[in-house]
Amino acid sequence: MDNVDDVFSELKKRELITKATKVAPSSNYPNFKMSRGTIFYNPKFANLDHEILRLILLHEEAHRHKRQNSHLAFWMIISLFAVSEALLVYGTRSNTELMKAMFSTVCIIYIPFLLFYARIFESSIQKDEYDADVRAARIMKKEYLVNRPSVLTERAIMETRRRGPDDSLLLSIYNLLYGGMHPSDKERVERIKSLVDDS
Numbered sequence: 543m544d545n546v547d548d549v550f551s552e553l554k555k556r557e558l559i560t561k562a563t564k565v566a567p568s569s570n571y572p573n574f575k576m577s578r579g580t581i582f583y584n585p586k587f588a589n590l591d592h593e594i595l596r597l598i599l600l601h602e603e604a605h606r607h608k609r610q611n612s613h614l615a616f617w618m619i620i621s622l623f624a625v626s627e628a629l630l631v632y633g634t635r636s637n638t639e640l641m642k643a644m645f646s647t648v649c650i651i652y653i654p655f656l657l658f659y660a661r662i663f664e665s666s667i668q669k670d671e672y673d674a675d676v677r678a679a680r681i682m683k684k685e686y687l688v689n690r691p692s693v694l695t696e697r698a699i700m701e702t703r704r705r706g707p708d709d710s711l712l713l714s715i716y717n718l719l720y721g722g723m724h725p726s727d728k729e730r731v732e733r734i735k736s737l738v739d740d741s
């Protein structure tokens with residue numbers, strides 16, 4: 543039994559996490575991740591303090607209830623890729639000059655469209671994260687009488703960042719392209735301060 547198990551069964555006993563949710567250690571994930579009804583956690587976070595773990599597990603449980611935004615965006619982007627793939631095959635197989643001209647036009651329109659689309663995708667994920675943050679913070683305030691959940695959130699973010707992996711090259715490129723759209727840690731904390739602490 544580690545701290546995650548302890549906190550998880552406590553939250554279940556208090557019915558703050560549904561019966562169907564499971565928990566399992568897995569080093570395949572950098573920190574915590576709700577996937578198909580199971581909260582996976584990297585063992586290196588197994589003994590964070592109880593208060594932080596309550597907040598994190600409640601955040602992941604919130605994803606169980608509400609992840610439509612990311613899912614919708616995910617499937618829309620997959621279909622877009624499928625369509626582009628089909629166009630590519632069709633375009634390269636065709637021999638007529640007209641088809642070639644049409645194909646290059648589509649490419650010119652398509653690339654900026656895809657970049658724009660990824661931004662929409664990003665803001666949907668962002669919304670799911672904000673919603674999960676607020677839901678977890680509200681429960682901590684109501685059920686555990688945490689006066690300023692934003693302070694606890696800040697601590698949880700710092701703890702998971704400190705032990706987390708260094709930013710990958712892919713993530714750096716991503717941040718360079720979409721840095722402005724990504725919810726920063728500061729924005730997440732500020733949002734809880736105004737929506738939960740001061741209400």
Ligand SMILES: [Zn+2]
Nearest residue numbers: 601605671674
């Ligand atoms: Zn999340």
